Structure formats: structure tokens, C-alpha cells
Amino acid sequence: MEETTVLTATPKKVKPLLDRSITTREVIFLLAVVFCLTPLITPPIALVMGLVVAQFIGHPYLHLNNKATHILLQVSVVGLGFGMNVTSALKAGREGILFTIVSITGTLVTGFLLGKFLKIEKKTSYLICAGTAICGGSAIAAISPVIKAEEKQISVALGTIFILNSIALFLFPAIGHALNLSETQFGLWCAIAIHDTSSVVGAAGRYGAHALEVATTVKLARALWIIPVAFLSTLIFKNKGGKIKIPYFIGLFVAAIVVNTYVPFVHKxxxxxxxxxxxxxxxxxxxxGCGLSRKVLQSVGFKPLVQGIILWAIISVAALWAVTSLAQ
Structure with a gap:
């Protein structure tokens, strides 16, 4: 009786889903998803697969992509906490705090001046600066409603950041090995110079387990700077009613580390x-990668991409000098 009521109440919504056959594009996409969940596919290969799908096949569920990546990234980062120890995490956090403060401040100031010089629209430039300084797409998503950014401005900033993230995933491990960076040095460098947490973890994970631990801890400590930067943004853009999104999943990540350290049962x-x-x-x-369609790439434009590249080059070189000179 109850089942009949549900079916008859929404026939127009249910019937198309039941009648519609799955397309070839959806089959290819779902098979790629399954492969990505196996040990056969590394993060760089997964990114390339996504780019291929975006350029030649098309994402069949593009409208869900942003929310899916947001949730999946947060859940995965919390899961990584169960492989870490409180003592080593605190050590990594202490080593990264000075680099974090200096690099965030320097990136925001340099990016502001660069945006002025290139005559880039103010909100677009600011989102690129925030994404580069803090934690890529997460920072852009958190700050855009605070400054009341338009969809076009958000898309340009996200496109710029994700293009550079894709390059970093391949480039950083190669440079790290060429310069014989220690895992601690590489982890710090990744956390400071690569924008998005997903690419930081992907690059550091390829370099070593300790590099991954250092990079993840420092990057998530860095992500907490979303809060003061968001408050600063309300003053800069005079939007007192802007809503600030606090990254609560970082607290769950810390809780996972604590549980893994002090609850032996969890080790199983x-x-x-x-x-x-x-x-x-x-x-x-x-x-x-699937979200980087031709439309997204074309929407970025020349000047914002130049700003992103110059800013990224400056922070990468400065951070590399810092970790090789100061970090052991």
C-alpha cells in the first residue's frame, strides 16, 4: 500500500529514470570511476583520464561534479588521519607554521599588486590570490560568497587554479627527485606551493609516506587561514552580510589522528x-580532470592565467628556497 502511494505520487519523475537506457558516455565514465578505485590507477593517471573524458567524451554528470569532489575530498582527507600519529603531526605543524604565515601574507600582497598591474577584474584577481595562498578550490568556494562573486568570476578563478594543479601533480615529484629533497622538505614544499589539497596529497603520496604526512598536516593547518582571510575579505569588499564557510572537516581529520594514536583497537x-x-x-x-572541459579552459582567459602562473612561480621558488635553506 505504501509502495503504491510513492509510485503514483511522482510518476513523471520516476518513469523517465526507469525507461531511459544508459548511454555509451555514461558506461565509459562509470568504468573509469571503477578503475580509479583500484590500485592499478595512480593519481596522475586518474587526472589524465579525467582530462581525456572532459575533452573527447564529456562528463555525463557535470552538474553534480563540484559537490561530489568537495564531499569526496573531505571524507578522504579525514580517512588519511587514521594513518597518522599525534607526535609527528604536531612536529610537522610546528615546522610549517612560519612558512604558512609568511607565504600566505606574501602571496596575497603580491597577487593584489600583480592583478592591478595586469588590470584584472578585482574579484577574479582576489579569488585567484586566495586560491594560490591558502588551499585552491576550497578557499575560492569559501570566499566567493563572502565577496559576492559572480559565477563567471568563480569559474575563471577555479579554472586557473585547477589547470596549475594538474601541472603540479606531475612537475613537483620530478623536481623533488632531481634536487634530492628529503621527504620532510618535499612535504613542506608541496603544502606551501601546490594550491589544492587533492593535488598536494597526490604529489606527496608519490614521494613517500612521511612526505604525505607532513604535506597533509601542513596543508590542512594552512586551510584554517580561510577563516581570517574571509573576515578580511568582508572588510576589503565591504560585504558585512557575507556568510563564511568554516572547514569543519579539519576537526574530524585531527580527531582521526588522535583516535589512531590513543585507541589501539583502531589499528586493526x-x-x-x-x-x-x-x-x-x-x-x-x-x-x-573531468570538470576541466574545453569550455572551462577557454573561459579562463589570458590575463588571469598569466597572474596565476606568475604568482605560482613566485611562491614555488620562494618556498623551495625556504625549505632547502631552513628545513632539515
Whole structure:
């Protein structure tokens, strides 16, 4: 009786879903998703697969992509916490705090001046600066409603950041090995110079387990700067009613580290949890690649991309000098 009521109440919504056959594009996409969840696919390969899908096949569920990557990234990062220890995490956090403060301040100031010089629209320039300074797409998503950015401005900023993220995933490990960086040095460098958490984890994970631990801890500590920067943004753009999104998942990440350190029972399952988290991050990079369609790439424009590249080059070189000179 209850089942009949549900079906007859929404026949127009249910029937098309039941009658519609799955398309070839959807089959290819879903098979790629399954492959990304296996150990056969590394984060860089997943990103390339996503780019291929975006350029030649098309994302069949593009309207859901942004929300899916957002949730999947947060869940995966929390899962990584079950493979970490409180003592080493605190050590990594202490090592990264000075780099974090200096680099965020320097990036925001340099980016502001660069945007003025290139005559880039103010809100677009600011979002690119915030994404480069803090944590890529997460910072842009958090700050855009505070400054009341338009969809076009958000798209340009996200496109710029994700293009550079894609390059960093391949470039950074190669440079790290060429310069014989230690895992601590590489982890710090990744956390400071690569924009998005997903690419930071992907690059650091390829370099080593300790590099991954350092990079993840420092990057998430860096992400907390979304809050003061968001408050600063309300003053700069005079939008007192702007809503600030606090990254609560960072608290869950810290809780996972604490549980893994002080609850021995969890050790039996921590290997599986971190394995699922790694697979989730690989899938996240695939979905990010799928979102970089030709339309997104074309919408970026020349000047914002130049601003992003110059800003990224400055912070990358400065951070590399800092970690090789000061970090052991």
C-alpha cells in the first residue's frame, strides 16, 4: 500500500529514470570511476583520464561534479588521519607554521599588486590570490560568497587554479627527485606551493609516506587561514552580510589522528581506512580532470592565467628556497 502511494505520487519523475537506457558516455565514465578505485590507477593517471573524458567524451554528470569532489575530498582527507600519529603531526605543524604565515601574507600582497598591474577584474584577481595562498578550490568556494562573486568570476578563478594543479601533480615529484629533497622538505614544499589539497596529497603520496604526512598536516593547518582571510575579505569588499564557510572537516581529520594514536583497537582497521582514503583521493583527481572541459579552459582567459602562473612561480621558488635553506 505504501509502495503504491510513492509510485503514483511522482510518476513523471520516476518513469523517465526507469525507461531511459544508459548511454555509451555514461558506461565509459562509470568504468573509469571503477578503475580509479583500484590500485592499478595512480593519481596522475586518474587526472589524465579525467582530462581525456572532459575533452573527447564529456562528463555525463557535470552538474553534480563540484559537490561530489568537495564531499569526496573531505571524507578522504579525514580517512588519511587514521594513518597518522599525534607526535609527528604536531612536529610537522610546528615546522610549517612560519612558512604558512609568511607565504600566505606574501602571496596575497603580491597577487593584489600583480592583478592591478595586469588590470584584472578585482574579484577574479582576489579569488585567484586566495586560491594560490591558502588551499585552491576550497578557499575560492569559501570566499566567493563572502565577496559576492559572480559565477563567471568563480569559474575563471577555479579554472586557473585547477589547470596549475594538474601541472603540479606531475612537475613537483620530478623536481623533488632531481634536487634530492628529503621527504620532510618535499612535504613542506608541496603544502606551501601546490594550491589544492587533492593535488598536494597526490604529489606527496608519490614521494613517500612521511612526505604525505607532513604535506597533509601542513596543508590542512594552512586551510584554517580561510577563516581570517574571509573576515578580511568582508572588510576589503565591504560585504558585512557575507556568510563564511568554516572547514569543519579539519576537526574530524585531527580527531582521526588522535583516535589512531590513543585507541589501539583502531589499528586493526587503519590500513583499510587509509586505503579507502587513497582511492577516494585518486577518484577526486579523476573528477577534477573531468570538470576541466574545453569550455572551462577557454573561459579562463589570458590575463588571469598569466597572474596565476606568475604568482605560482613566485611562491614555488620562494618556498623551495625556504625549505632547502631552513628545513632539515
Amino acid at each position: 582497521f587503519s590500513h583499510y581506512l587509509t586505503g579507502f582514503a587513497t582511492a577516494g583521493l585518486t577518484l577526486t583527481l579523476f573528477l577534477i
